[in-house]
Structure formats: C-alpha cells, structure tokens
Amino acid sequence: MSLHDDLTSVQRRLDDLMRCVARLDEHAGDSLDMRRVRADAGHLRESLHLLQDSVPITAGNRTVEMVSIPDAPYDRGLWTDAEDEGLGSPHRHAP
Template sequence: MSLHDDLTSVQRRLDDLMRCVARLDEHAGDTLDMRRVRADAGHLRESLALLRDSAPAAAGARTVEMVTVSDDPYDRMLWVDAEDEGLGSPHRHAP
C-alpha cells in the first residue's frame, strides 16, 4: 500500500472510532472516564491531521530522476588493465 492509501485507511477507521465514541457517550454519560476517552480520540484526530499535512512533503522528497545512457560506444581506454570477468587477464590463458 502507498502512504496515501494507509493514511486514508487510518482516517476511515478513526471516523468509525469517533462515531462509536459518540454512541458510547450517549450511554455512559459525562463521566471522567468518558471525557478522557473523548479527549484521547480528539488527540488521535489532531495527530492524524498533522501527519497528513506533513506526508506530501515527505513523499515528494523521494523523486526518481531518469538517467539517460548514450548508445555511443565507450572509450576503449576505460577498459585498459581491466580483466574479463571469469576469464582472467587477457595475457593469460583461461582455466
């Protein structure tokens, strides 16, 4: 999943949580524990909003840059003193 998909999924679940807390609030009334649950759910909502605001900056920082490789042949001087992989030095016999 992408970051955007994960954030959307968390937002959906947080909305469900907020609805459940509201229904629970109707049954439990205005108790200290219920106020604490409402405050915690509100903090989660605020934290997710902050994360959503900062996510595009973090996701945009990883841009992939295309590198063009020319079809022109390489300069043969690049390969002076190089050994052929698996064959050894050009002056010796292969095993």
C-alpha cells in the same frame, strides 16, 4: 499499499472510532472516564491531521505545477554589479 492509501485507511477507521465514541457517550454519560476517552480520540484526530499535512506531496496524490526553464543563457545584465559569493568584488583579490 502506498502511504496515501494507509493514511486514508487510518482516517476511515478513526472516523468509525469517533462515531463509536459518540454512541458510547450517549450510554455512559458525562463521567471522568468518558471525558478522557473523548479527549484521547480528539488527540488522535489532531495527530492524524498533522501527519497528513507533513507528508510530502507526490504527483499521484495532487497536481504538481511544472516550471519550464529555458535553454537560452541568462542576460548578462542581470549580474551587473553583483559580487561573486565568497570572492568579493572583482576589483579585489580573494584572501
């Protein structure tokens, strides 16, 4: 299974858990233990969303925009008055 498939599977099971917690809440009422179970299930949901957001985007899961880079050389005018990084101005000597 791919990572995307695993995350989808966990999401489905978490949705089932949330439904079961809601049904259990109807029977158990508003007790301290039930509030703790609801809070823990909510934390699981939040953690899964954070994990899904942190997973790198792959071409199979989402569209990736291709950027073409021309083979032609850059215009030398773009670099006018630019200093070479680490060397300073062309009028000065490197240390």
